Amino acid sequence: MDKLRIRGGRPLEGEVRISGAKNAALPIMCAALLSAEPLSVTNVPRLMDTSTLTKLLGQLGVEVKRSDGRMVLQAKTISRPVAPYELVKTMRASVYVLGPLLARFGEARVSLPGGCAWGPRPVDLHIRGMQQLGAEVEIEHGYIVARCDKLKGATLSFEISSVGATGNILMAAAMAQGKTIIENAACEPEIEALAEFLASMGVGIEGVGTSRLAVTGTDRLHPADASMIPDRIEAGTFLAAAAMTGGDVEVTSVTPGHLDAVIGKLEEAGADVLVHERSVRVRAPERLNPLRVTTAPYPGFPTDMQAQFMALLSIASGTSTITDTIYQDRFTHVAELQRLGADIRVEGNTATIHGVPSLSGAPVMATDLRASAALILAGLVAKSETRVSRIYHLDRGYERIEEKLQGLGAAIRRVRGA
Ligand code: EPU
Numbered sequence: 001m002d003k004l005r006i007r008g009g010r011p012l013e014g015e016v017r018i019s020g021a022k023n024a025a026l027p028i029m030c031a032a033l034l035s036a037e038p039l040s041v042t043n044v045p046r047l048m049d050t051s052t053l054t055k056l057l058g059q060l061g062v063e064v065k066r067s068d069g070r071m072v073l074q075a076k077t078i079s080r081p082v083a084p085y086e087l088v089k090t091m092r093a094s095v096y097v098l099g100p101l102l103a104r105f106g107e108a109r110v111s112l113p114g115g116c117a118w119g120p121r122p123v124d125l126h127i128r129g130m131q132q133l134g135a136e137v138e139i140e141h142g143y144i145v146a147r148c149d150k151l152k153g154a155t156l157s158f159e160i161s162s163v164g165a166t167g168n169i170l171m172a173a174a175m176a177q178g179k180t181i182i183e184n185a186a187c188e189p190e191i192e193a194l195a196e197f198l199a200s201m202g203v204g205i206e207g208v209g210t211s212r213l214a215v216t217g218t219d220r221l222h223p224a225d226a227s228m229i230p231d232r233i234e235a236g237t238f239l240a241a242a243a244m245t246g247g248d249v250e251v252t253s254v255t256p257g258h259l260d261a262v263i264g265k266l267e268e269a270g271a272d273v274l275v276h277e278r279s280v281r282v283r284a285p286e287r288l289n290p291l292r293v294t295t296a297p298y299p300g301f302p303t304d305m306q307a308q309f310m311a312l313l314s315i316a317s318g319t320s321t322i323t324d325t326i327y328q329d330r331f332t333h334v335a336e337l338q339r340l341g342a343d344i345r346v347e348g349n350t351a352t353i354h355g356v357p358s359l360s361g362a363p364v365m366a367t368d369l370r371a372s373a374a375l376i377l378a379g380l381v382a383k384s385e386t387r388v389s390r391i392y393h394l395d396r397g398y399e400r401i402e403e404k405l406q407g408l409g410a411a412i413r414r415v416r417g418a
Helices: 022-034 048-060 092-105 124-132 163-173 189-200 232-244 256-268 303-313 332-339 369-381 401-407
Strands: 003-007 013-017 039-042 063-067 070-074 107-111 136-140 143-147 155-157 179-183 204-206 212-216 224-227 248-252 272-275 279-283 292-294 319-323 343-347 350-354 363-365 385-389 411-415
Touching: 003 369, 013 401, 022 039, 022 048, 022 070, 022 092, 022 163, 022 189, 048 063, 048 092, 092 107, 092 124, 092 143, 092 163, 124 136, 124 143, 124 163, 163 179, 163 189, 163 212, 189 204, 189 224, 232 248, 232 256, 232 279, 232 303, 232 369, 256 272, 256 279, 292 303, 303 319, 303 332, 303 350, 303 369, 332 343, 332 363, 332 369, 363 369, 369 385, 369 401, 369 411, 401 411
Parallel strands: 013 248, 039 224, 155 179, 292 319, 363 385
Antiparallel strands: 003 385, 003 411, 039 070, 063 070, 107 143, 136 143, 179 212, 204 212, 248 279, 272 279, 319 350, 343 350
């Protein structure tokens, strides 16, 4: 298993180009299942998760070709509408195949993803949504088994704002008979990107970017083309790294509006933030101010930036709190940050962080994707060496992160198979 070795203490400086968004690429790739026509997408990040999904789509019978940054997907037909446990357990987003398989082929068997590193993550809203569109759904031997003749439009109201359930129902509704209304739909930019992509395939969608989506299904979908939106979480991670290390970094190829909540908190922490049309530059203050952070659905502060801000606030000048309202126990990074000298206490879904003057390098273990990023950020400021193991979590969602950090002056290297 690969490890990262980081020697802390260097301020990050320079420019870094942000990759396409993982969480937009995954549902958009699944949308290929809806049509026999080719779909072409550019700026798809090269990540473990996009290659796991390529493998799953390939097993289903989708032709996936990748060259020069362009991915072309074509689902002329499907061999077996099954997403097996072996793949779903490594990537929960595989559940995105449920909606399009059901809508086009009237049948899907998708493994239940089970728990994840930080606790249960149910898919009940996806299942109930499919039932409301007329599917019969049962759980058999750990699989969601869904069947239908033809999905029928309905009015759904999610009790919780869910990115995945909104995306899955959007794809199912794209081919359902009549109109589907989704109330309390997720407004995340990744869902907006999916809705725009479906619209470019010929699906009638009103309310894109809002919490009320109206979808008019169609059987006449046409070829479509899209470029992936920039990864706002990757961008936020680099901005946090710049602010923590006393650096000066410009993230380029981004949509600054998607970063408003993160930029707001960086400014509150004392960083100097300059927003341009397609880039954001952060200059760190002498010492960061403490913050009160509460995660919330978009446009609130993203749960996917919570761990990175925990690392940042561990060296701020006073006491901060972070409350995660999306996931009650997404705190597996806390124990590892404590190994680096952070002073953090967790009670319920709130972490209280007493800023310390410095962290000290140590071997630590990554427990999930964003926890891995938090440990790297902490390692970049810790005295002497930090070794981060189990970075396969990191490779799921950050494209060439150590190369990008090296480009900004960080002393970080990957040790293969260590
Ligand atoms: N929820 C339910 N039932 C459901 C679905 C969700 O109770 O059927 C709950 C969840 O347990 C959670 C809340 O609803 O408390 C929101 O979860 P959501 O469905 O929005 O999450 P997701 O679609 O499974 C996506 C991202 C996550 C990100 C969350 C929240 C993808 C592939 N994943 O997950 O990204 O944390 O939205 O923004 O888009 C990551 O990239 O590191 C990551 C975990």
